[in-house]
Amino acid sequence: MQNFIASAEKFIHTNVLARQHVRRDTDVSRMDMACIIFMCAVIMLAFFIFLWVRIYSLEIGYRISDDHKVHEELVQENKKLKVERAALKSSSRLETIALNRLGMTLPRKTQVVIVPW
Amino acid sequence: MVKMKSRNELAKNIRFIAMGFMVLFAVTGLRAYFLQVLKSGELTEIIQGQYMTSVELMPYRGTVYDRNGAELAASLDVESLYARPGLVRDPKGAAKLLAPILEMPTQAVYRILASTKPFVWLQRKVTPTQADKIKALKIEGVGFLKESQRFYPQKELAAQVLGFVGVDSQGLEGIERQYDRIIKGKSRKLFADRDAKGRHVFVEGLQPLDQSRQGNDLLLSIDKNIQHIAEKELQAAVALSEAKGGTAIVMDPWTGEILASAVCPLFNPNQYAESARESWRNRAVSDIYEPGSTFKTFLVASALEEGIVKPSDMFFCENGSYRVARRVIHDVHAYGWLDVASIIKRSSNIGVSKIGKQLGKEQMYQYIRRFGFTAETGISLPAEQSGFMPSLKNCSEHTQSAISFGQSITVTPLQMVTAYSAIANGGMLMQPQIVKRIVDGAGAVVKQNGPVVKRRVISEKTAGIMRDMLKQVVAPGGTGTKAAVEGYCVAGKTGTSQKIDQGGYSHSKIIASFAGFVPADDPRLAIIVLVDEPQRMRYGGEIAAPAFSRMANAMLNYLHVPPEPAPVQDPDLLKEIRTEPVKLAKLDEA
Known part of the structure; x- marks a missing residue:
């Protein structure tokens, strides 16, 4: 048995392993290296661009949210001022001021002269 | 030999480990399939709920x-x-x-x-x-x-x-x-x-x-300054007469636009819960009343339009007391013979009921409906009433007489001012408008409401004749002299009608009113004033007509409507104006 195994080993070494073409490590060519580096750089660049776009859109989103708040506040302020102006210009208030504070009266007919064109 | 054995064991170990990894990858792949494909929807919702939100x-x-x-x-x-x-x-x-x-x-x-x-x-x-x-x-x-x-x-x-x-x-x-x-x-x-x-x-x-x-x-047809004038004068009239309340409507007779709709007592809608519910009601459209003598205008207009009477026709007014069927009609004063114009001027119930009799029930009913009574005007306000009159079948001789002078028929103030506008504008019944325009948030016009002519009720000629008769009401000797406005010619009619109380007409509860338009020959405003249950100055000519006059005066001033030119009374004054040069002060002397 031991003889059989030894002879088998010898056979494999002589006819199989010895006949294999073993490639030797050769130096990777410079072109290949450059290609690999270039590909890596492109991938990294794409990744950074994606990240930058994502972060920028988030920033814009925050700004929109802030501006939206400011816009709402300004719209409300504008409406409040319009309501206040309407109240200040109310006919009864203006008449009271004119009659009581400023001592004004409605003109009599004799005080109004219509000038024909 | 030893080497071969260890190599085999190595290969076996490698295979074993490889199989182990394959099993792990298979399990991971299955789990990934389960999560990414089978449970995808459910998990996406959970994630979105955590980082996504809706803002209402x-x-x-x-x-x-x-x-x-x-x-x-x-x-x-x-x-x-x-x-x-x-x-x-x-x-x-x-x-x-x-x-x-x-x-x-x-x-x-x-x-x-x-x-x-x-x-x-x-x-x-x-x-x-x-x-x-x-x-x-x-x-x-x-x-x-x-x-x-x-x-x-x-x-x-x-x-x-x-x-x-x-x-x-x-x-x-x-x-x-x-x-x-x-x-x-x-x-x-x-x-x-x-x-x-x-x-x-x-x-x-x-x-x-x-x-x-x-x-x-919404852009309304209401003018806030005209509204203020109407409310102020109405409140003054109600306070002066110690009345329960009042209504005043101002309409542009050519377009049907409501320039003012005043109701007294007022309330503040900012604190509506603090005022009585009755004060919330828009009496201009929701309250019906018997119009009284202001209704005579339409009866006479109908008879003139049909050619049944002429302005110069004379009617005997029975010296103030006239039996119709089993009832007696009275005039405030005893009159003998009056022409049609005088019947309106002096507001004779007897005279107008005789005109109504000549016109006939059927035609009277027809014209009442044509003037817009007993039907809603269609104004875009809630709770509008249509008013009421007995059916033609149930209209007795006495009822016909009563309707002639504005009793046994109920109308709304809006119907009255719309009908008077028809007289003012030459005979066209206009659709009352309260909303001029609807505009969206961007300022684009969604809907524009223009004047709508419902129908011609009477001819221009008849309207002109009625206008002249109504001018006489406000002239000396008429019932509405207090409605006159200095510098302008007014046409209108007074009304004093009894209210129904406990199944019959009340002697104490009345509605005093005046309806008219000004300037009479080129009307800018049609106005109705109603004072509900005045305790003092109880006639339309005493309380409603003066309120009309004050309102019209202030409104015409505001609208810059020039007074109608009056004939020069004093020629010497005119000479003085022409010959006296006016010395203008120089600015630098001021």
Whole structure:
């Protein structure tokens, strides 16, 4: 048995392993290296661009949210001022001021002269 | 040999490990398939719920303007205070802090905070001062939500026309109710990402917001200054006569636009709950009354139009007492023979009932309907009444007489002023209008209402004859001399009608009225004034006519309507004006 195994080993070494073409490590060519580096750089660049776009859109989103708040506040302020102006210009208030504070009266007919064109 | 053995074992180990990895990868792949494919929808929802949120933008209720763009009703955001009782750590302590700010009893606030509900309102629509004080307390479980509050900056002005909104911004009366669907706006949901601090990030941007949730704005035909004049003079008349109330409507007779619709007593729609419910009612369209002598105008106009009578025809007015069937009709004064113009001028019930008899029931009914009575005008205001008269079948001889002088028939003030406008404009019945225009949030016109002619009621000639007769009412000797306006010619008719009380006509409860138009020959305003149950100065000519005069005078001034030229009485004065040069002061001497 031991003889059989030894002879088998010898056979494999002589006819199989010895006949294999073993490639030797050769130096990777410079072109290949450059290609690999270039590909890596492109991938990294794409990744950074994606990240930058994502972060920028988030920033814009925050700004929109802030501006939206400011816009709402300004719209409300504008409406409040319009309501206040309407109240200040109310006919009864203006008449009271004119009659009581400023001592004004409605003109009599004799005080109004219509000038024909 | 030893080497071969170890190599085999190595290969076996490698295979074993490889199989182990394959099993692991298979399990991972299956799990990935389970999560990514089978459970995909469910898990996506959970994730989105964590980082995505929807922001609900509340609607803006549209603004109501007068015809010149003055705000009559507008909405502003105010804060409403809520609590999540489950998150309030110390309800008693919180109640003690909040109660004085909210001006509520401490016990009441405590009851709300101790509630088992997940969400409760503490107080809706608090003032900005209250909101600032409560925010400063930083009570956990208590927060604010924005709600819309309606403001009426002109206060009582045109309150019955505008109406008001409830606590949930729903229209309850008047224009607010009639146009609720059009002006209330729509809420919108926007989706946004939410960051770790809970801030909203609108990564998809925002569309222009206001236009999409802004309700439509209304531009009314009401002129706030004319409305103010009408309300002021009406209030004065009601106070002077110690009356229960009053109504006045001012209409443009050529377009049917309502320039003013005043009702007394007034109320403030900003605090509508504090006034009596009766004061909310728009009596101009919702109240019916027997018009009395102001109705004679239409009976005579109908008879003239049919050629049944001429202005010069004479009628015997029975010296003030006339039996019709089993009833007796009276005149205020005893008259003998009067022509048609004088019957109107002196307001003879007997004279007009004889004209009505000649006209006949069928034609009388036909013309009453053609003038717009016993039917709604179709004005866009809620709760409009149509008025009533007995059916033709049930119209007895006496009823026919009574209808001739404005009793046994009920009308609304709006119907009366619309019918008088038909006389003023030469015979065309116009559609009353209260809303001129509807505009959307971007300012584009959604709907424009122009003048609408319903029908021709009488010819221009008949209208002209009636105009001349109505001028005589206001001339010396007529019942409406106090309606005269200095510098202008007025045409109109007085009315004093008894109200129904306990099944019969009351002697104490009356409605005094005056309806007319000015300037008579080129009318700008058709006005009706009603005073309800005056205790003093009880005739239309005594209380309603002077109120008409004051209103018309002020309104014509405001509209810059020049007085009608009067003939020069004093030629010497004219000479003086022409020969005396006017010395102008130089500016640098001033």
